[in-house]
Amino acid sequence: MRSVIRRAMWLIARDDSPVAAQELHVFACLAEECGKQSETLISLEDCQDWAIRHSGLNPGHRAFTQTTMDKHWTTSLVDGS
Template sequence: MTRAVYRFVDHTIRHEPAGGIVAELFCMTYGCDKSSGAQGNAEDAQDWALRHTGLNPGHELYRREFSDHARVTRAGQEPAALISRSSHDCGGAAR
């Protein structure tokens, strides 16, 4: 018989500033499939939407999507250095 010992440890999850934020706006006008594309800051995506509406009166509704990076750390430990996705194996976790 095999025995196992489980140790439960508190963790926290926080925004990782080094990973940045990605913003993208999508025009929701029926038949329009235009988007700002992924932008490294929200202002560039918003500027695109303002230009798009200026060129296409009536295109006034947009869906905004934001994504960022998050870091999980054990309670009481310092966060590890930022590791790029290509140089780190997630151990089979879904991406």
């Protein structure tokens, strides 16, 4: 298999589209050696529900971290690249 890779100039910028304006949330279990996390969701309450269900199924798993993604980025080739 052959691939052609060329040098090009790229630009990264904030994505201000309406879809990118939504916050996304993920909850992750902090129990030792668990590593489970919720799906990436728009609804904070759905993430919280996931954490409650996870604790119900795994009684020792009671600590979680929340990641909220509110800055979305897009890349594009610079003209002439």
